[in-house]
Amino acid sequence: MHFDGRRRIVPIGTKGERPLTASIDILRGTLDVLVLKALSWGPSHGYDVATWIERATGDVLSVGEGTLYPALHRLRSKGWVRSSWGVSDNGRRACYYELTATGRAQLRVEKANWTRYATAVFAALAAPAKPA
């Protein structure tokens, strides 16, 4: 194999992938956007992402830490996140994740969607009376 520096991975099949703005599974969608946000400050391990999410949400969204990993791999397979292997201080192989350019753009989209969604739900719940 040789590369000419302009190779482009052509994804085959998008079966099962959701369109950018859909939020069918709220929990999963929530996790994805939180992971993207966690990575927006720079590369980190899964462990750091988990820790950040717990702190940032005040332990409100207490999902099993493990569910984070399939989410990370899913994001990687969408091209929003890339990974690289490094060796940690104690000599263990550790996987670092970082946002790609598309991932960064996706974070903006998801954030906007989430704000719209939350505003709408909040407005509805805050309504004083049933309209005539």
Next chain:
Amino acid sequence: MPRDDRSPKRGLRARLMSRGPERDVDDEIEYHLQRRIAEYVAQGMDPAVARERAMHRFGHVPGVRAEAVRVERALARRERAGEFLGAAVRDARVAMRSIRKSPGFALTATICIALGVGVTTMILSAVDAILVKPLPYPNANQLVSVYAQDVPRGWHGVNISYKDYVSWRDDNRTLSALGMWTWSTTTITDGESERVAGAAVTANLFALLGVRPMLGRGFRPEEERLAASDVVLLSYGLWRRRYGGDSAIVGRTISMDGRPQLVAGVMPPGFNFPDRGQYWMPFATDGPAREGRDNRGYAGAIGRLRPGVTLEQAKADLARVSTQLQQEFPNENTGWSAEVMTLRHDLTGDLRQPMLVFLGAVAFVLLIACANVANLTLVRGLSRRREIAVRSALGAARGDLVRQLFTESLLIAGLGGVAGAVAGAFGVRLAHFAFPGGVPFYLDFGVDARALAASALVIVVTAVLCGVLPALRVTKLDVNRALRDERAATGGSGGRHMSGRSVLVVAELAISTVLMIGGALLVRSYRAYTHTDMGFDREGILTARVTLPDQGYNATERRIALYSDLEARVRAIPGVKLVGSAQGIPFSGWDVQATATFAGRPVPPPNEGFDSHFQVVFPDYFPAMGIPLVRGRPLLATDRDTLAPVAVVNETFARRAYPNEDPIGKRVKFAPPNDPAPWITIVGVVRDFRHYRLPQPMGPALYMPYAQSPGRTQTLVIRTGLTDPYVLVPSVRAALHEVDPKLAFYEVKTIDDAVSESLWRQRVQSRVLAVFAALALLLAAVGLYGLVSYSVLQRTREIGLRVALGAQRSDVLAMVYGQGGRLVVAGLAIGLALGALLSRTLGSLLYEIAPTDLASYALAGGVIAAIALGALYVPARRAVSVDPLRAMRIE
């Protein structure tokens, strides 16, 4: 490291660092747990408890692991596929760029492939439709046709008598059913009169074929009687066209020949038994002329073999029945037997030999196309040796070079293949026109996918193999030498390859010579057919047949009156010179044979009598056809005495029946001597003319005036002074409409068209082979041109040197023509020898031309030599115009 996430390095590094999805995920999870445990331990927890807590907090480890691995695997699969596709697209782009640099090569190779694939697809599709695909009936290989044959006289495929049919049907042990049919035509008389053709069939025939009516019912056995036979089955086409596809027509009556007929049903689409039939009626077993065992006037019988019975067993079985009949009925059946053949052989047997010849011819064309593609690709490969060497020196791996050349070859082969498929489809459409009146219903003639795939495969493999060859050789090539070698600079020395490619060109020339000889033989045979002296005038004669129904025309006076009236009216049409009529005109297939008895001679034993063609004519038939009287007197309008009938005979009759006597005044009859029928006196002799389809020669014939033997069918022969007699058709139809609006003409055509139609197979044969020969020659010329031009290009420096040393223009020409000429002579010599061997396979396709016909060989050799010399002209010119100074500087 570039931050562009499309950078290949990321993928590369990720892959290098990865240890497989399972290991990666395990490491990742373990790392997480260790960090959490460390955190808990730092808070002062016991390590064992810390691990348990960490596990608990993590969740279901095997589940997470499985899900992560699944996602990872799917990603890996997609990346692999994407890489492959990306590489393929990139290769294709590079290949396109490279091909665009030499459009001449690409175009020539594409055309060669397209021609090869196109003609092969067309012919293989035709062979498949005609010789291979089963006929459109269930278990069609069990179906057999049964005819009569006169063994001692060698007559085959003769019509059958009803009595013989009944004996074969009832006494055989090998057929599960035997049905009978005969041709039929009728005029639909409600609405505008229209003559339609169909068949009269026994009630079991369609059932044994396995075809059921789409609407209504088939015939019942009790309808095989005149009194009950007023039922009809319509073809799908007739039903749609004339009755608007109205299913209410079933059970109603329509008017045919002025009689009401109950529509019993409509047959399914695409069923037009026997070949273009539009309606069917029951065969009435008590109809006229069913009794005579020797009245062999019905089209034939079709049977179905019992399961497990072979054709040979059926033949032997019916031969056994026929032998019994010969003993039982010596007068009628001596020498006669049943002739059994497969239905396929019956329907397409006469196309078998031409199809096999086409198959051979197209194999040759494909072979030449392959040789040409091989040659072109090899030359191109040689001329790219320098490029390949450079790229190899720059570090391109052999695999990469192979892949690139592979892609290039595949691209060209693909383009050619697609063009070939289009050409093949077009060819099949064109071939449909080869059948007069369209492809018969029982042939399923479309583009055969297997044929297309097979021909494409052969030529694509050739292209790709030859295309990749130069890259495979690159390892054997000393790169330094290849770059330094000035001969490599112009394309490589390749002495060995040169001789290999010379062999290919010689083979191409030889094969085209063979095809050209075949083409010349068939074209000359067709010419012999069309130039046969028919014995009648072919220009300006219109013919039209009319058949009178029972209704209103039972009395002979009515028939005579109608035809006389019709003739008089047609004669009065401006532009008409003469009008006569016969029952069937030449080349129409009409043939009634009868055994003649001669006054004063002993009666010969059964099946050894004198058989003669028999026609009933209106007197002006002969002058209208341009057939002269050679002896005696012509038939006259006054010859009406049915008790003292007269006739004219043809020269063959006169010569064979009265070798040393004057036939005029002699008496014959078509019945035993003691029969009360009156003797017929011969009053004249007309010159022989061709009545039967060529190549069958004319036999004895006797012509009686219509007034003495009025039948129901006559074919008008209208001699005009017009170059296009068809302009008279409306007036001729109007004349018939005036005498009886319920009658309709059919088989309206000029005599020239009748002759031409009868020769359709010969015409198609000669054209197909001529076209193939031309294609082969074109391809071979391209091959020769390519080889010699390349050689001139390669020897540019040598030629320059020679010119500088004093070689003359003629020396240079001699060099080029000498090189090419050797190939042409070798190709011609092999081709002529091979042609002499193979032309014998044309056998019965030839007519009045021997397989060794010198003129054909001379013609073929001359054409090949001329075109080959033409192909050498351009490279020769180029060689002559070589400038020695510039040529020497080429390094």
